[in-house]
Amino acid sequence: DAKTTQPPSMDCAEGRAANLPCNHSTISGNEYVYWYRQIHSQGPQYIIHGLKNNETNEMASLIITEDRKSSTLILPHATLRDTAVYYCIVRAFNQAGTALIFGKGTTLSVSS
Amino acid sequence: DVKVTQSSRYLVKRTGEKVFLECVQDMDHENMFWYRQDPGLGLRLIYFSYDVKMKEKGDIPEGYSVSREKKERFSLILESASTNQTSMYLCASSLGRLTSGGTYNEQFFGPGTRLTVL
Numbered sequence: 001d002a003k004t005t006q007p008p009s010m011d012c013a014e015g016r017a018a019n020l021p022c023n024h025s026t027i028s029g030n031e032y033v034y035w036y037r038q039i040h041s042q043g044p045q046y047i048i049h050g051l052k053n054n055e056t057n058e059m060a061s062l063i064i065t066e067d068r069k070s071s072t073l074i075l076p077h078a079t080l081r082d083t084a085v086y087y088c089i090v091r092a093f094n095q096a097g098t099a100l101i102f103g104k105g106t107t108l109s110v111s112s
Numbered sequence: 113d114v115k116v117t118q119s120s121r122y123l124v125k126r127t128g129e130k131v132f133l134e135c136v137q138d139m140d141h142e143n144m145f146w147y148r149q150d151p152g153l154g155l156r157l158i159y160f161s162y163d164v165k166m167k168e169k170g171d172i173p174e175g176y177s178v179s180r181e182k183k184e185r186f187s188l189i190l191e192s193a194s195t196n197q198t199s200m201y202l203c204a205s206s207l208g209r210l211t212s213g214g215t216y217n218e219q220f221f222g223p224g225t226r227l228t229v230l
Contacts, residue, residue, distance in 0.1 A: 102155035
């Protein structure tokens with residue numbers, strides 16, 4: 001799996017957009033970008049994934065740069081319940097179902 | 113919704129005891145995983161299984177063993193618990209094949225078991 005780099009922590013005001021960056025400069029052509037989050041005392045939760053096109057679901061949007069060397073997870077209207085550690089993971093298509101490698105992630109603190 | 117359950121949320125054991133952590137998933141997933149999570153170290157993979165009676169070592173298998181006799185159940189065993197095995201243990205499952213929805217790599221996690229070894 002390609003290595004990812006994320007800031008250790010970020011703050012966001014409730015109701016504002018939270019933009020979480022991730023660098024993956026060594027990503028290869030068959031590798032996807034995945035995002036998970038972990039709310040305190042719970043197991044990690046899948047958020048979204050993408051290859052090269054921007055993606056959106058009910059939880060978040062994922063913006064991947066054209067060269068695919070970085071991406072941004074966007075929570076459009078952050079709430080207090082979005083306070084969590086967010087993990088960016090890069091892994092290949094042919095590793096479907098195999099073990100994820102989690103780094104240290106970004107701790108997002110949403111405050112009122 | 114996929115549900116992954118773990119037998120205990122909190123467990124306290126003594127050094128040298130044999131400890132069983134149980135995980136059950138209800139979505140017929142082929143793959144199951146055991147991770148441990150420690151402050152400052154993130155999640156680390158202990159063991160995983162692709163099928164019944166199949167197992168593969170992860171990054172930190174020492175001191176642990178696993179058992180998968182049925183597809184829905186994956187057990188983590190600490191043969192002789194030690195204080196350095198005090199940790200949060202997380203079980204996960206995922207499909208082993210591709211799905212039309214594209215979430216073929218999504219892993220579903222249980223709530224975790226916080227194990228303390230005294």
